[in-house]
Amino acid sequence: MPTPIPDVQVAASERPIALSVLRSTFGYDSFRGEQEQIIDHVVGGGDALVLMPTGGGKSLCYQIPALVRPGVGVVVSPLIALMHDQVTALEALGVRAGFLNSTQTSAERYATEQAALAGELDLVYLAPERLGLERTQEFLDRVRVSVFAIDEAHCVSQWGHDFRPDYLKLSVLGERWPEIPRIALTATATPATRREIVERLGLQRARTFVASFDRPNIRYRIEPKQQPLRQLVDLIRTEHDGDAGIVYCLSRNSVEKTAEALVREGIPALPYHAGLPGDVRAEHQSRFLREDGLVMVATIAFGMGIDKPDVRFVAHLDLPRSIEGYYQETGRAGRDGLPATAWMAYGLADVVQQRQLIEGSDGDEAHKRLLSRQLDAMLGLCETLRCRRQLILEHFGEHSEPCGNCDTCLEPPTPWDGTVAAQKLLSTIVRLKRERNQRFGAGQLIDILLGRHTPKIARWHHDQLSTFGIGTELTDLQWRAVVRQLLAEGLAAVSADGHGTLELTETSWPVLRGEQTVALRQDPVVQAGAGRRRKGNSSGGGASRTRSAAAGELSADDRELFERLRAWRAETARAAAVPAYVVFPDATLVAIAQQRPDSRDALSGISGVGAKKLELYGDAIVGIVGSAGAVGE
Incomplete structure (x- = not known):
C-alpha cells in the first residue's frame, strides 16, 4: 500500500x-x-x-x-x-x-x-x-x-x-x-x-x-425497409448533403458494399470493420475525425468514445440488437447540440435474422432470454404507435411527454384492425403444420395468401390449401408488415430450425379463436427521392455538397459567413494536423456567424471561445467577420 x-x-x-x-x-x-x-x-x-x-x-x-x-x-x-x-x-x-x-x-x-x-x-x-x-x-x-x-x-x-x-x-x-x-x-x-x-x-x-437521457436535438425516424440503399442515398442527398455521418451495418460484407455504393453516388464514404487491417482502420478513423463531410460505414466496432461533435446523422441499415445499443450509437449524432438525425430502415428480414442469431448464440438459456427481452424492446420501439422518444426514455427509467420531433409525432402512423389479417396468416401456418407437417418462411406464406402460382407453390401443391388466395386485399409489402408486427408482438415466432420458418406461440391461439383483437400500424409508402428536403438546401451533388446542415437555420447572409468560417477552419486544422472540431466546433462557428463579433473582446463573449483559442485565432476570426460585413454593406 x-x-x-x-x-x-x-x-x-x-x-x-x-x-x-x-x-x-x-x-x-x-x-x-x-x-x-x-x-x-x-x-x-x-x-x-x-x-x-x-x-x-x-x-x-x-x-x-x-x-x-x-x-x-x-x-x-x-x-x-x-x-x-x-x-x-x-x-x-x-x-x-x-x-x-x-x-x-x-x-x-x-x-x-x-x-x-x-x-x-x-x-x-x-x-x-x-x-x-x-x-x-x-x-x-x-x-x-x-x-x-x-x-x-x-x-x-x-x-x-x-x-x-x-x-x-x-x-x-x-x-x-x-x-x-x-x-x-x-x-x-x-x-x-x-x-x-x-x-x-x-x-x-x-x-x-x-441527468436526463433526452437528446432533444436528435430526430428519431424509422422507415420500412424497401430499397435500403436508395433510401439511404435519398436521406443524405435531401437532408444531409455535405454532412458528416455514420452508417451502421450488421456484417462486414454489407459495410463494404454500402460504402462502395455511396462512393458511386458521389458521396465520400469509407468502410470500417474488424476485418480490415489495423493501419487501414486507423487511417479511416483519422480521416473521419479530421475531414468535413465524410460518411463512415461501419459495424458497431466503430464509434465508442468518438469525440467528433458535428456528426449530423447516424443511419442504421440493420436492426440493432437492443435499445441500449441503438441509443449509444445514435447518440454519436449531434453532440454539439445542433439538429441531427437518427434514421433506420427496418424490415421483416431483420427480425428473422436477429431471432436466428439469438437461437444460434453460444450463451446459456438465461443469456438467450436476456437477448430476447432486449430484442423485444427494440422491436417495440420500431413498431410503436407512440412517441419514439418517450419509449427510449422509459427504457432508461425516465418519463416524458410526446416530443413533437420524432416521426411518430410529426406524422402519426395510422392504426388499423389487423385481427382478420392475423387470423389468415396464423391459419396458414396451422394448416401447413397439421395437414402437411411443414413449416415455411414469410415469403411462401405470403405467396399462398396472395394466390400466386409460383414453381414452389406448384411443387408443394400449396394451391390446394383452403387459405390459398384469401389475402388479396393486401399487397406483398403490407403482408410483410403484418408478419413483422406479429413477430414483434410475439403472436408468431421464428422457429429454431435455422431456416427462418415461422411457427405459432401460446399467444397466437386467442387471436385464432377470436378472443383477442390485433391492432397494427400502417407503414408509410417510401418513395425514392421523397425525403424531407431542408429549407435552403439543394438535393443535387457537386457544389451543394459544401453546405452543412449546421447552417440550416441561419439567414442567407449568416450562412454565407458560416461557410467562409468553415473553410478557414478546414485550412487551419489541416495545417495543424488536427481534427476541425479542435479548432472550433460547428456550434461556435454558428454563433460567430450570427453575432458577428467586431473585436477580440466581443469574440471572447461567444460560447466556446476560451483564452487560448482567442489568442490563437482571434485576429483571423475578426478579420473574416469584418470582410464579410464589408461585402454585405
Missing part, C-alpha cells in the same frame, strides 16, 4: 475556482444541468457515478476537477486510437495533457511519466489494460493523483453495451488508492447496468448523478 499523499482534499472556499476555469479555459459562461453539482462533489473529494447523455458535457465533470485539485487527473479510456485526439483537443485549450499507451516508444512513455512526476501535466489518459500492469500502478504510487476518471463505465457490465473484461479490474483504484476520488461516467445505463457498475467498481459509497 502506498503512503497516502496529504492535503488532497480541497476546501469548499476554493471550489468557485471551477467556474473561472470553465470560463477561461473552455470558454463557457455557465455550467449545464448537474455539471456544477458533480464537479463540486468531486472537487471536494467525493466519489461519483455520472449518467449523462452523449453531448451532455461529461468530460468537463472530470477535466475541471483535475485542473482545480492539486495533482494529475488519470483518465481510464477504452480506445487507444482516440487518446491522441483527446489530448490534442485539450492542448488546444491550453491544458497540459498526455497519454500512456502501446502506440508510444518506451522513450515517449518515459517522457510522459517524468512530466507527470514533475507536476507538468494536468491530465493523463491510459487504457484499462495498461492500468492493470503492476509497473503502471507503481508509477501511479509515485504521482500525486488528483482524481481517477473511468470513462465509458458501462464497459464494466455484461448487461450493458461494449463489454470490456479489463474494466472488471478497475476496482483496484478504490482498493489501492482509497483517498483519491473516483468518477465513473457513461452515456447509457439501464438500472441493471448501474447496479453492476457500482458493484464491480466498488462505488457503493459514491453519489449517483442521473
